[in-house]
Amino acid sequence: MQRPRGYDPQPFDLPPIFQSPPKPVAMLRWIVTEFMWPQSLLWIGLAAATYHLVTPGLDRFASLGVDDIAILWARNVGLMLLLIGGQHWWLHMRKAQGTQFKYEGRWLAKGRKSFTFDDQTRDNMFWTLVSGGLVAAFYEAIMFRLYAGGALPQLDALWAIGAMTFAVFWIEGVHFYLNHRLLHLDPLYGWFHALHHRNVNTGPWSGISMHPGEHLLYFSLPFVFLLLPGSPFIITFCCVYLMISPSPSHSGFDRFVVSEGTNVHGGDYFHNLHHRYFEVNYGMLLVPLDKWFGTLHDGSLEAHERMKDRRRASVHAADSAMPDTNDRTTP
Numbered sequence: 588m589q590r591p592r593g594y595d596p597q598p599f600d601l602p603p604i605f606q607s608p609p610k611p612v613a614m615l616r617w618i619v620t621e622f623m624w625p626q627s628l629l630w631i632g633l634a635a636a637t638y639h640l641v642t643p644g645l646d647r648f649a650s651l652g653v654d655d656i657a658i659l660w661a662r663n664v665g666l667m668l669l670l671i672g673g674q675h676w677w678l679h680m681r682k683a684q685g686t687q688f689k690y691e692g693r694w695l696a697k698g699r700k701s702f703t704f705d706d707q708t709r710d711n712m713f714w715t716l717v718s719g720g721l722v723a724a725f726y727e728a729i730m731f732r733l734y735a736g737g738a739l740p741q742l743d744a745l746w747a748i749g750a751m752t753f754a755v756f757w758i759e760g761v762h763f764y765l766n767h768r769l770l771h772l773d774p775l776y777g778w779f780h781a782l783h784h785r786n787v788n789t790g791p792w793s794g795i796s797m798h799p800g801e802h803l804l805y806f807s808l809p810f811v812f813l814l815l816p817g818s819p820f821i822i823t824f825c826c827v828y829l830m831i832s833p834s835p836s837h838s839g840f841d842r843f844v845v846s847e848g849t850n851v852h853g854g855d856y857f858h859n860l861h862h863r864y865f866e867v868n869y870g871m872l873l874v875p876l877d878k879w880f881g882t883l884h885d886g887s888l889e890a891h892e893r894m895k896d897r898r899r900a901s902v903h904a905a906d907s908a909m910p911d912t913n914d915r916t917t918p
């Protein structure tokens with residue numbers, strides 16, 4: 588099936604520290620002006636508001652009950668309806684910027700049997716709110732229980748909490764690559780990850796539209812703090828970041844139009860290429876494991892040819908079930 592052409596951004600570069608020769612000053616500039624601002628700082632601010640305004644105090648978790656998990660789940664559902672639903676409404680219902688900066692020319696699928704309820708948006712909302720919101724709440728509650736009972740030491744200096752919060756972005760870069768790479772192996776792919784890959788043309792609700800088996804792996808990031816020093820806030824940050832940040836990255840739009848002639852960074856072209864081509868870009872640009880393991884696709888023709896060579900070299904890869912809507916011969 589011919590895929591309607593959408594918006595193709597320019598091929599991207601690796602972060603400066605990972606270029607050769609490494610450029611530390613340029614890397615610092617990249618972190619501040621491209622990585623942190625605006626999205627990453629937004630996730631930290633959102634987590635701080637969530638933790639201080641709508642999360643019960645730690646005392647409550649000294650004895651963990653079903654109601655404690657239910658409260659965190661309700662909080663997660665509220666956050667996601669507001670923030671992911673808001674993006675869906677603005678971009679895909681109101682169509683506020685039409686198809687400007689949209690990776691695919693077509694809109695989200697309706698009446699397609701491959702989706703739960705035969706509808707991509709309902710399918711994505713169901714798996715996100717029911718499974719994703721619940722698994723995140725469950726893991727957050729377990730970690731709160733351990734902190735409340737004194738089983739884990741807590742960082743208390745603000746600078747230390749800030750530094751570790753910042754480190755979470757890199758830790759997640761490795762954690763996500765490892766669990767995602769695992770999920771692309773048989774039979775885990777068929778059992779769990781195929782559900783996320785129903786979405787070739789993605790929307791905000793596609794971000795964590797995953798099988799519960801994938802959610803159990805994906806949301807396991809807070810358990811890193813069984814080994815590393817952390818704090819209850821950092822646990823909430825992990826959960827909020829994992830729940831909300833995939834919504835702009837899967838929004839389907841490379842940039843969000845703010846006003847006439849002004850637009851800001853929106854989607855994640857790196858991960859969009861994973862949804863298109865399936866066996867590239869398993870990780871995140873921040874920690875370029877894909878570069879080191881030879882699966883990087885930077886959107887260039889050269890990277891596309893390298894990917895096709897790899898496929899030709901591997902009968903297994905050539906037999907992999909590439910969705911027909913994914914058929915695209917030039918990047």
Ligand SMILES: [Zn+2]
Nearest residue numbers: 767771780861
């Ligand atoms: Zn995948």
Ligand SMILES: [Zn+2]
Nearest residue numbers: 783794837858
């Ligand atoms: Zn995805």
